Amino acid sequence: MEREKVFCLLVSILLTCGEASKILVVFPMPSRSHGNLGDGVVRHLLNAGHEVTYITPFVYKNPPPKLRTIEVSATFDIIPENMMTIKSIMDRTIVIENIGFLIYMMTEMLKTTVETEAVQKLFNDPKEEFDLVIAEWMFSDVPAGIAAIYDCPLIWLSSVEAHWMILQLVDQPTNPAYTVDIMSAYTPPLNFWQRANELWTQMKIKFLNFVWLDGVQEKAYNELLVPFIAKRGKQPPSFDEVRYNASMILSNAYISTSVAQSLPQSHKYIGGYHIEEKVTALPEDLKKIMDNAKNGVVYFSMGSNLKSKDMPEEIKRDLLKMFGTIKQTVLWKFEEQLANMPSNVHILKWAPQPAILSHPNLAVFVTHGGLLSTTEAVHFGVPIIGIPVFADQFMNVAKSVNRGFALKVDLSYSLAAELKEAIREVTTNPRYAQKAKELSEIHHDRPVKPGVEMVHWVNHVIKTRGAPHLRSPALHVPFYQKMYLDLAAVLVILFLVLRVLLKIVCGALCSKKKSNTGGKKKKN
Numbered sequence: 012m013e014r015e016k017v018f019c020l021l022v023s024i025l026l027t028c029g030e031a032s033k034i035l036v037v038f039p040m041p042s043r044s045h046g047n048l049g050d051g052v053v054r055h056l057l058n059a060g061h062e063v064t065y066i067t068p069f070v071y072k073n074p075p076p077k078l079r080t081i082e083v084s085a086t087f088d089i090i091p092e093n094m095m096t097i098k099s100i101m102d103r104t105i106v107i108e109n110i111g112f113l114i115y116m117m118t119e120m121l122k123t124t125v126e127t128e129a130v131q132k133l134f135n136d137p138k139e140e141f142d143l144v145i146a147e148w149m150f151s152d153v154p155a156g157i158a159a160i161y162d163c164p165l166i167w168l169s170s171v172e173a174h175w176m177i178l179q180l181v182d183q184p185t186n187p188a189y190t191v192d193i194m195s196a197y198t199p200p201l202n203f204w205q206r207a208n209e210l211w212t213q214m215k216i217k218f219l220n221f222v223w224l225d226g227v228q229e230k231a232y233n234e235l236l237v238p239f240i241a242k243r244g245k246q247p248p249s250f251d252e253v254r255y256n257a258s259m260i261l262s263n264a265y266i267s268t269s270v271a272q273s274l275p276q277s278h279k280y281i282g283g284y285h286i287e288e289k290v291t292a293l294p295e296d297l298k299k300i301m302d303n304a305k306n307g308v309v310y311f312s313m314g315s316n317l318k319s320k321d322m323p324e325e326i327k328r329d330l331l332k333m334f335g336t337i338k339q340t341v342l343w344k345f346e347e348q349l350a351n352m353p354s355n356v357h358i359l360k361w362a363p364q365p366a367i368l369s370h371p372n373l374a375v376f377v378t379h380g381g382l383l384s385t386t387e388a389v390h391f392g393v394p395i396i397g398i399p400v401f402a403d404q405f406m407n408v409a410k411s412v413n414r415g416f417a418l419k420v421d422l423s424y425s426l427a428a429e430l431k432e433a434i435r436e437v438t439t440n441p442r443y444a445q446k447a448k449e450l451s452e453i454h455h456d457r458p459v460k461p462g463v464e465m466v467h468w469v470n471h472v473i474k475t476r477g478a479p480h481l482r483s484p485a486l487h488v489p490f491y492q493k494m495y496l497d498l499a500a501v502l503v504i505l506f507l508v509l510r511v512l513l514k515i516v517c518g519a520l521c522s523k524k525k526s527n528t529g530g531k532k533k534k535n
């Protein structure tokens with residue numbers, strides 16, 4: 012029996028070796044940075060010869076022959092109108108870091124995705140088959156059910172460093188004494204209060220999941236995905252069966268920007284894979300500006316989610332005035348033209364970020380501290396000034412500061428003055444640039460490039476039908492067994508039984524003694 016199984020596996024490995032596989036890539040997040048991560052995955056898979064179906068909210072211009080895109084632009088509608096404007100965040104009219112809200116939003120996003128006609132068609136067609144599903148994990152385990160439709164392995168792609176919420180899907184939650192939550196700005200080693208805080212966060216979220224959010228996710232799975240599984244004549248697995256069934260997690264981070272925690276075999280870091288090997292050259296005019304900037308260049312970009320045009324007017328005015336007073340050339344990625352531009356300031360509607368970051372005259376990158384921008388800064392070895400706005404940006408910036416290649420400036424109404432001081436410090440004190448270069452060296456010193464590593468694990472999972480050998484034995488060991496609570500219970504019971512037994516035996520002996528000695532001594 013076992014030998015037959017092994018034989019079948021070998022034959023299937025031989026058959027799939029070097030062959031193109033059909034892969035479904037699911038990245039419905041309506042955010043450019045997440046889109047870039049999805050695009051990066053697709054690019055590497057296509058280069059490796061695979062046939063890719065790509066669920067994305069973005070229009071993919073001129074898809075190559077082996078790529079089929081399925082557009083789910085309706086997901087843009089689920090983001091509340093003013094959710095990501097700088098002003099609404101500064102004025103605290105919204106709170107994004109609320110886990111309940113996040114899970115609700117992600118469930119809505121999946122609903123919108125699944126209800127899109129093209130997706131319905133894809134999921135409903137019994138002739139559609141895939142060898143692998145790669146889905147982005149974004150505060151929802153429900154997309155795991157998509158792999159169950161096609162009865163194929165699943166790989167999670169995580170946009171951030173490994174963290175307890177995702178690791179518990181393939182192994183176990185990490186220890187909050189020395190690993191922090193995805194939204195936390197703390198960097199280990201943690202002090203007493205930070206440790207207590209991390210434990211509290213993990214316990215709180217686990218409790219909320221248990222009493223509320225797991226139910227929301229399970230309902231979404233049952234309503235949105237189970238019908239497609241049933242339609243294929245299969246017995247739909249339970250939500251827990253699919254959510255804990257991922258073959259691997261590939262995280263968009265690397266040790267150069269993350270904590271050196273112990274990780275399960277089924278987790279790999281592929282941070283930096285989204286950056287093209289060959290940097291496209293700067294446009295002529297921009298190249299001239301950068302080449303001629305003898306005092307260095309300050310590049311200021313708040314990423315693609317946060318439009319600088321949503322900044323409060325007074326901040327814009329102060330920033331422009333301040334930039335006019337510094338000696339560096341300033342490249343400001345901004346969506347509108349401004350009046351009264353100082354001669355050293357240049358507005359860029361669109362910025363070829365990798366090309367700018369790789370220019371030798373770049374002195375500092377002023378960024379919101381999104382993971383992609385932070386990764387790119389490390390990739391090209393440039394120091395940053397972080398102005399974190401939401402989610403993991405606080406953590407990224409805190410870590411970058413800790414690693415010595417960054418300064419943090421708070422997003423506030425006194426931004427311009429504080430930014431000016433930070434620019435002065437980073438451009439005059441060489442330690443920031445040095446540290447950035449050092450980290451860049453660590454970042455590039457790997458056995459293979461991250462894109463190559465990603466393709467390797469994708470092929471490995473396909474070849475080995477889900478790589479069950481990488482699965483952590485911790486995954487299906489319940490908490491009480493890990494903590495040996497059952498052993499503790501057995502020991503307590505044994506102890507109690509022994510005590511009772513001893514008492515009985517002792518009692519019997521003593522009473523015998525008593526009757527023998529005529530009751531000289533009282534019971535002891």
Ligand SMILES: *[C@@H]1O[C@H](CO)[C@@H](O)[C@H](O)[C@H]1NC(C)=O
Pocket residue numbers: 158159162163164165248252253256258476477478
């Ligand atoms: C679990 O994953 C394996 C492959 O990794 C797949 O063949 C199987 O169908 C999955 N099971 C469920 C219940 O989704």
